[in-house]
Each structure stands twice: as structure tokens, then as C-alpha cells.
Amino acid sequence: MSKKLEQKQQRRAAEEARQAELKSVARRRNLITFGVIAVVVALVLVLVLGERDKATGPVGVAAAEAGCTDIERPAVAEEANHVEEGTRVNYETNPPTSGNHWQQPADARFYPPESAGDPPPERAVHNLEHGQIVIWYDPDAPSDVIEDIEGYIDGQPGNQVLALLAVPLPGLEGGNLAAGAWGAFQTCDKVSEDVLDEFRATFQAKGPENVGVPAFSPE
Numbered sequence: 001m002s003k004k005l006e007q008k009q010q011r012r013a014a015e016e017a018r019q020a021e022l023k024s025v026a027r028r029r030n031l032i033t034f035g036v037i038a039v040v041v042a043l044v045l046v047l048v049l050g051e052r053d054k055a056t057g058p059v060g061v062a063a064a065e066a067g068c069t070d071i072e073r074p075a076v077a078e079e080a081n082h083v084e085e086g087t088r089v090n091y092e093t094n095p096p097t098s099g100n101h102w103q104q105p106a107d108a109r110f111y112p113p114e115s116a117g118d119p120p121p122e123r124a125v126h127n128l129e130h131g132q133i134v135i136w137y138d139p140d141a142p143s144d145v146i147e148d149i150e151g152y153i154d155g156q157p158g159n160q161v162l163a164l165l166a167v168p169l170p171g172l173e174g175g176n177l178a179a180g181a182w183g184a185f186q187t188c189d190k191v192s193e194d195v196l197d198e199f200r201a202t203f204q205a206k207g208p209e210n211v212g213v214p215a216f217s218p219e
Helices: 003-056 121-129 143-154 158-162 193-203
Strands: 133-137 164-168 177-181 184-188
Touching: 121 133, 121 164, 133 143, 133 193, 143 164, 158 164, 177 193, 184 193
Parallel strands: 133 164
Antiparallel strands: 133 177, 177 184
């Protein structure tokens, strides 16, 4: 074999070896990249599923941690008449549980703290008369408490959205929030889904003028 041919073959072999090494490096790089991507995707899935579980889990804290009082059942007011819109009513309890009220009830939904005073108690008491549950809350309550109240309201399924509203009540006494029904209320420092569910199971759809409000039974 001529020296020139031998050198040519050596160069070819060297080039083939170099190309093979480049391909090997590229494969290792791709495997590392795919591995990193797989880890990132797995972490994202874990976070998403964790947030989903959190979002669909019980709202607030356990009943024992909510700082709730016993349910109070004040005497029902002797008068429970419709009064002219704008008329102020002095209620015997805070939050109110019965008495005169405006003719038009409030829409069932969450009312943000900046709307404090709207709807006024005189309107929301009409909701109590209909058997709806009002979650009264202090508009100056901690933000996590207010967020839990909103989350509880927004998480209601089906026709249960018609049965529940949350109303900011300046000067609420006894806690940061109070579950209210016609003739009963229970104050708490923190939101507990278990406490609210039990209160609703006892009092929801049991007002003196039930107008199609659905009963409630915890799952």
C-alpha cells in the first residue's frame, strides 16, 4: 500500500472517529436535556395536583381551631314586617337574626369588604326570613379569613348558590365572622367548613318564608 493511500485511510478513520464522538456527545446531551424536562414536568404536575387538591379540599381550618361560640338562639322579634326602603331598623342582636326588614332581599353571593354597608342589614334580614344563610363578617377581618369566606361561597355546587350569601357588617361583635339564620347565629374567629356546614344543615331552608331555598346536607 502506498504511503499516500495509507495517510488517506488514516485521515478517514480519524474523521469517522471524530464524527462518532460528536454523535455520542450529542446523544448524551439530549438524554440530559430530556431528563431535565421530565423532572420539570413532574414537578409542575405535582404542584398543579397539589393546588387542585387544596382548592377542592375543606375550606379554612378544623372546627376545633376556628374559635367558634355555641349557637345562640335569640328570641324572634315580635314584628317581622316589610318597611319602606331606606328605613333603618334597630335590631336586638349583632348580627341581626329577625325583625322588620326591607321588601327586596339581597342577591345570594359574596359581597367584598369594600362594599361594607351594602347590602345593609335591613335587606339581608329578608334573606334570613327566606331560609337563606348569611355569613356576616367584619370587613376589617384578616385577609385570609375573608379569602376563606369568599372561597366557601364560590365553591357552592348546583342550586346551593341560591342559599348562601356573605355580607360585610361593620362593628360585628364576638368574632371575625358569624353564620346567621332566622332566629340563630354562631360567631367564629376563623372559617371552618365543618362548622358552616353543620350550621347550614340545622337552619338552612327553615325560615318562616321559604321561597324555594334548597335544604342542605353535608356530603
